[in-house]
Amino acid sequence: MLDADMFWNRIIPALNEGLLLSLSLIAPSSVIGFVGGVLVGTLRVYACSPLRRLADAYVAVFRGIPLLLQLYFLYYALPKWGIRFSAYQAAVLGFILCSTAYQSEHVRGALLSIRQGQIKAACALGFSAVDMILYIVIPQAVRRALPGCGNEVIYLIKYSSLAYVLTFIELTGQAKELTARTFHYIEIYFTAGMYYLAMTTLASWALDRLEKKCRIPGFGVQR
């Protein structure tokens, strides 16, 4: 039976340390993944044909290959070509590349949903193509894409645990190492699960707030 002293003084501090490392993976990956998703999604809709095809190919590769395999490739295979990343760098890079690919799909759908009439109106007012995309289309598309993109952030919180396979000891890694030392599988895995649940709940709440903050009367309602 796990005693309270061990739980509060050994397990919780170790899991907290893992939590901070998990957050250090999730924060940059989600922010850069979202920005990358907007960029790649925009290229897939509005860029010239070669760039559009390149962006499509990127998404096909990073959505089509398991993330775990991508991480192995970045961390274990690339050094054979002289490209070396630390476990943290490889994990963040892998998460960003994967998240960008998925986010771009949400953004692409949102961009395509903007009424053509508004695009025509912007052109008729003398907007350049870039200004039309930046000031008319993207602000609306991002609002439409928010629920899907938020869902991707929730996924990212969970798949950040894959960094453990690259020897980066984040929350799941800490839990695994603690169980190896103490054999308190139920308590430690349950507690680590609660940490993830707390993170996803908090992220859902924050994303919900963000959606409400960005809400515009009547926007997104089918007319």
Add this chain to the structure above:
Amino acid sequence: MTTHITSGSAVLEARGFCKSLGGKRILNDVSLRVNKGEMKVLIGPSGAGKSTFLQCINYLIPPDEGVLFLNGTPVAPSVKRELYALRERVGMIFQDFNLFDHLTVQENVSIALVKVKGMNRGAAALRAMEELERVGLSRRASVYPAQLSGGQKQRVAIARALAMDPEVILLDEPTSALDPELVGEVSAVIRELARGGMTMILATHQMEFARALATEILFMDRGEIIERGAPAELLASGGNTRTRAFFCKLAAEEGAC
């Protein structure tokens, strides 16, 4: 190099516009010339090519053939800067209003002033309020398009076009998407513009506009201008014109005849 100069004081002249879409001829050698302060009214059945012609004038739909002159100078729309300049000078009002859903009424009017004309935000906001005042909507400046009626949306769209200080305004059936009881408020704004000397090209099915305001009516069918002339000439009672027959048919459908 030949320089084409139009004669007279035409603000805008479209010469020999042709357009085909999907192998079908939509416009066939359509020409139009509008002088300062004139209102040309395009009439014709659905599918006659009125909207396509208006959108060809500001190259939202690039014509296959034809030259556009602004104040006597030919426009080269293949040069991006000239194309954007043309669109600044030729305003457009759409049937479906096409307001920007994510912006307030005031922002809808001011955004092009900031991003296209390069005005600062404060000055653009003031200018937007002036135009909203002109169309009677200054009190609705802070609401979003979804909170407006159809008539109010179209008045905002008119204010948005006017704010750019255009030399000509193209109006593509501005009252067609409105409920009958909302047509009057938009018609009143357009009448006011006509009285103020605004140069306009209007595609419409409303005979009252054509009769009361048109300098010239152009009747289009199957991509060609079939008849053109002054309202008194084309709409004279007892006359035997396509334009008059068209309006009588419309009136009969509405139960007015």
